[in-house]
Amino acid sequence: MSRVVLAGLVGRSPSWVKAVECGRLQTPKLHTILRIADALRVGDLADLTGDQTTHVDLFAGPGHQRLPAVKAAVDAFLLPSDLEAPPTEHLQARLARAWRARHSAPNHRDVIGRLLPDLIRDAQLAVRQSETGAARRAAQAVLSEVYSLSQFFIAYQPDAHLLWRVAERGMVAARESEDPHALGVAAWLAAQAHRDSGPAHYDAADAVTMETLEYLQPLLTDADADVLAITGALRFEAGYTAARRGDNGTAWGHWDKAKAMSKSLPAGYYHPITSFSEAIMGAHAVTVAVELRAGGESVKQAAAADALTIPSLPRRARHRIEEARGYQLDGQPDTALATLDKAFESAPETIRYNGYAKGIILEGTESRTPARRRRAAELAVKIGLLAA
Structure with a gap:
């Protein structure tokens, strides 16, 4: 840089x-x-x-207590030979329940961390024991989605190598599945992993995003809502990366296209993995403005967005953190801390592992204003950043 x-x-x-x-x-x-x-x-x-x-540690948490068990399941080389893989339909139902739990539980990492080891093992067994090409492709699609769920758990944990291992396996399984939705989700997460690795990896994030969009575009005429949604989510990711680069016009151009995609979805639709929907576009606008370091625009977009329309508790907490970043950029540190309190109320585990939130709170603990310093210290204790 x-x-x-x-x-x-x-x-x-x-x-x-x-x-x-x-x-x-x-x-x-x-x-x-x-x-x-x-x-x-x-x-x-x-x-x-x-x-x-x-x-x-700013961009990695101290390590969730269930991380070792998830890592052991990912790293397992030899699968038990005496176990029979459950039917793919059964795995799909378990995955759907896991995603619902992830969105509805304030302690979402604990919930999915408890479910993942068995899901990883059973999905791997399903691929290994498939007897036909069609069955194997279906099992690969499920395995890819299990790895996607794993990435949500591993993100911001102190094991970057594990995150990349899961991201790469998810991409391989998605390609083997030949399923457009699975490919889209795997690419969406891979682009985030590249972007979060720093400016040197922005080109890789763009390549994954744009190549997948090019692959999906011819399929959209007859696509179902899930494929339309993952296409919209990828379009926003392109805008997110552009905003990180400081490219204002490109960032908002991609946001506009994603907004148009959201309007093509059925009323009330909400993508179970990415949260893509009409309801999320206001939150995405806040993120673009924050990444462009536009404090006033961030606050304007925050006022227009309605966090309560976001059904996912962790995604709602993430939006609150983005709002707090906007207020901080706009020179409103007290409002930023109050907004982080709301993030904690929605999903404590989201703010606990978020580096941006930690930065705002740490800065508040150094304030010369006693009330602000006290409020920041109380929040730091709540998220485990400071000892009581």
């Missing part, structure tokens, strides 16, 4: 960035360090400051 780009992302001049790099200026204050960490996607503040005595 060039100094000019980094300077723009943190609201400083290129000469200021150079002065910090060369040691001509003292170490910036915490809120500036957090902004730099945000722009560079640094996972641990110690990597940025050089102070190895203070480790603060």
